[in-house]
Amino acid sequence: MTTNTAINLIKHHESGAISADFFQTVKLDKPSIKEGELLVKQNHMSLDPAMFGWMNADTESYIPPVELGSVMRSFGIGEVVESSHPDFKVGDRVTGMMGWQEYFLSNGEGLDKVDSPLPDADVLSVFALPGLTATHGLFNVGQPKAGETLVVTGAAGAVGSIVGQLAKAEGLRVIGIVGSEEKADWIVKELGFDGAINYKSDDLDTQLAALTPKGIDLFFENTGGPVQHLIYNRMNEHGRIVVCGLIADYENGEYRAAPSWINVIKKRLTVQGFVMTDHFHNSPALLEKFAPYVMEGKIKHRSHVLDGLESAISGLNLLTTGGNKGKLIVRL
Amino acid sequence: MTTNTAINLIKHHESGAISADFFQTVKLDKPSIKEGELLVKQNHMSLDPAMFGWMNADTESYIPPVELGSVMRSFGIGEVVESSHPDFKVGDRVTGMMGWQEYFLSNGEGLDKVDSPLPDADVLSVFALPGLTATHGLFNVGQPKAGETLVVTGAAGAVGSIVGQLAKAEGLRVIGIVGSEEKADWIVKELGFDGAINYKSDDLDTQLAALTPKGIDLFFENTGGPVQHLIYNRMNEHGRIVVCGLIADYENGEYRAAPSWINVIKKRLTVQGFVMTDHFHNSPALLEKFAPYVMEGKIKHRSHVLDGLESAISGLNLLTTGGNKGKLIVRL
Numbered sequence: 001m002t003t004n005t006a007i008n009l010i011k012h013h014e015s016g017a018i019s020a021d022f023f024q025t026v027k028l029d030k031p032s033i034k035e036g037e038l039l040v041k042q043n044h045m046s047l048d049p050a051m052f053g054w055m056n057a058d059t060e061s062y063i064p065p066v067e068l069g070s071v072m073r074s075f076g077i078g079e080v081v082e083s084s085h086p087d088f089k090v091g092d093r094v095t096g097m098m099g100w101q102e103y104f105l106s107n108g109e110g111l112d113k114v115d116s117p118l119p120d121a122d123v124l125s126v127f128a129l130p131g132l133t134a135t136h137g138l139f140n141v142g143q144p145k146a147g148e149t150l151v152v153t154g155a156a157g158a159v160g161s162i163v164g165q166l167a168k169a170e171g172l173r174v175i176g177i178v179g180s181e182e183k184a185d186w187i188v189k190e191l192g193f194d195g196a197i198n199y200k201s202d203d204l205d206t207q208l209a210a211l212t213p214k215g216i217d218l219f220f221e222n223t224g225g226p227v228q229h230l231i232y233n234r235m236n237e238h239g240r241i242v243v244c245g246l247i248a249d250y251e252n253g254e255y256r257a258a259p260s261w262i263n264v265i266k267k268r269l270t271v272q273g274f275v276m277t278d279h280f281h282n283s284p285a286l287l288e289k290f291a292p293y294v295m296e297g298k299i300k301h302r303s304h305v306l307d308g309l310e311s312a313i314s315g316l317n318l319l320t321t322g323g324n325k326g327k328l329i330v331r332l
Numbered sequence: 333m334t335t336n337t338a339i340n341l342i343k344h345h346e347s348g349a350i351s352a353d354f355f356q357t358v359k360l361d362k363p364s365i366k367e368g369e370l371l372v373k374q375n376h377m378s379l380d381p382a383m384f385g386w387m388n389a390d391t392e393s394y395i396p397p398v399e400l401g402s403v404m405r406s407f408g409i410g411e412v413v414e415s416s417h418p419d420f421k422v423g424d425r426v427t428g429m430m431g432w433q434e435y436f437l438s439n440g441e442g443l444d445k446v447d448s449p450l451p452d453a454d455v456l457s458v459f460a461l462p463g464l465t466a467t468h469g470l471f472n473v474g475q476p477k478a479g480e481t482l483v484v485t486g487a488a489g490a491v492g493s494i495v496g497q498l499a500k501a502e503g504l505r506v507i508g509i510v511g512s513e514e515k516a517d518w519i520v521k522e523l524g525f526d527g528a529i530n531y532k533s534d535d536l537d538t539q540l541a542a543l544t545p546k547g548i549d550l551f552f553e554n555t556g557g558p559v560q561h562l563i564y565n566r567m568n569e570h571g572r573i574v575v576c577g578l579i580a581d582y583e584n585g586e587y588r589a590a591p592s593w594i595n596v597i598k599k600r601l602t603v604q605g606f607v608m609t610d611h612f613h614n615s616p617a618l619l620e621k622f623a624p625y626v627m628e629g630k631i632k633h634r635s636h637v638l639d640g641l642e643s644a645i646s647g648l649n650l651l652t653t654g655g656n657k658g659k660l661i662v663r664l
Contacts, residue, residue, distance in 0.1 A: 058598075061598045062600070224593070228593075244597070246597065255592035257590065257591065258589065258593050259589065260578070261553065261575045261590050262578055264603060265607060266392070268607060270604045270605075271593065271601075271602070271604070272596070272601075273595075273596035273600050274600055275600060278600065
């Protein structure tokens with residue numbers, strides 16, 4: 001009988017690097033479908049910063065943590081290999097929260113059919129979570145206006161790189177904060193950002209002032225860390241801060257203080273957070289907004305593909321070290 | 333000839349208590365009006381937390397600082413004693429930014445006629461800045477809903493006490509943070525708050541948990557200080573934080589860090605600041621919203637009246653020590 005290899009979470013993550021002892025790899029029988037169910041063979045899985053939150057024991061978060069002893073939660077893409085579900089047939093390409101496993105048994109809920117000729121890695125890198133998150137966060141939360149200045153952290157990341165390109169297409173001045181010279185080059189030379197700053201350099205404030213001569217109207221926050229305070233201090237009146245992630249604090253699990261709210265008053269700022277799971281129901285409208293930018297060639301991307309289910313474990317650490325170059329994906 | 337006693341700001345305030353050496357009292361001639369002007373004899377002046385900002389040298393704030401050597405900025409109420417302005421006649425009662433002086437020469441701009449039988453102190457305590465600020469901040473920024481829980485800091489203050497009473501009238505559960513047992517008694521027994529916490533007590537977190545069993549949906553921030561973090565930690569999903577003031581930091585001029593934005597993400601919070609000067613044009617609509625609550629007897633207040641122009645100087649310190657009981661007003 002065919003097996004289904006799966007990786008279960010067996011220990012909640014508080015701080016430190018992700019290692020093999022948080023997980024247990026199990027070999028189960030390939031699931032059998034019942035009436036109304038379908039079976040998906042997963043081909044690619046997405047590794048995302050949000051997974052640190054899901055591995056935490058914090059039950060107060062926006063979705064419950066992964067239960068110990070059950071399969072690690074993740075988003076992926078695959079092909080329907082068996083179906084007795086009226087809406088899905090064998091051969092359909094689907095995305096959904098399939099988890100770290102080869103086969104995913106589903107009643108169809110939360111699965112979306114993929115109607116695109118793009119390869120799997122491109123779907124996961126652009127049209128799935130990153131594109132939806134960037135589109136919702138930038139447009140619905142950030143309310144960008146042509147001529148404004150946007151600063152985005154994690155600018156070479158899956159979400160940040162799309163946010164910056166969308167904002168450029170809308171006529172904003174776009175500056176990206178990244179963690180290496182290679183990434184700085186990529187976002188300026190390949191993606192067309194107006195400027196990039198390596199947050200590891202020692203004259204951050206000078207660089208930021210030089211690149212944002214008219215101040216900052218929109219701050220799309222993916223990382224946190226000390227640069228947050230410098231960006232905040234250059235916010236213009238009525239500026240908006242979209243808080244999407246704080247990955248600089250996910251590994252050690254201690255959340256550093258944010259800047260005093262005095263500028264929230266003086267500059268009349270709005271600081272607003274969101275999580276994409278609240279807005280999945282709005283995906284069709286978001287994709288309708290986002291797709292034309294992709295079709296017009298305005299959204300470039302790169303994928304960083306790891307091989308094999310178990311590469312996901314150490315792969316997560318690339319997100320906190322910034323070692324990945326492009327959207328992190330695991331090929332099964 | 334009649335004199336006009338005025339108090340000029342001669343030194344910008346950075347930190348520490350307000351003392352006489354920041355000011356110079358001058359005796360000028362009573363101004364003469366020209367065509368299109370009017371002269372107001374000021375009867376009562378309002379002392380407000382915002383004045384610390386106006387005394388600062390920070391030119392990046394929402395309005396320019398008071399220029400050294402010119403009259404200290406303030407809001408007040410008085411009576412027109414001379415007029416060659418078509419819209420104002422002798423005997424009219426008016427409010428406006430008249431400054432720390434007996435007589436105010438005006439071309440009519442920014443002056444509002446007071447059409448109310450209420451005494452001066454009541455106009456300044458309820459219908460002027462405090463009522464406008466509370467109404468705009470609570471309704472337009474905070475978006476309160478019946479059944480929600482509101483926590484307001486500076487709850488016995490001019491703005492906080494009105495915010496709490498408006499929210500009670502709207503069917504919210506309302507908890508106030510204050511700085512003395514006397515104020516705690518007043519807001520619960522006189523104003524009808526559901527609970528009060530003296531921030532100087534040592535079991536703040538326990539008290540807050542007991543009084544907000546369903547968490548906090550709306551946080552109206554007037555003070556800052558360590559209690560800010562405790563309130564923030566109890567915010568519910570989709571909670572709103574209205575940042576109106578941080579008076580706990582105004583005296584020493586060092587703004588303490590705010591809580592990490594991680595809960596802004598996890599709880600999808602919105603943190604939004606405002607200053608009333610942006611919204612004066614909307615005063616008629618705000619008063620239309622606010623007046624019925626006053627008419628129905630739902631807004632109680634108390635005024636703390638100081639005597640004489642020069643009492644304003646040391647009076648400002650009552651705002652930072654919390655020594656005032658009710659809206660601070662100077663009677664001329």
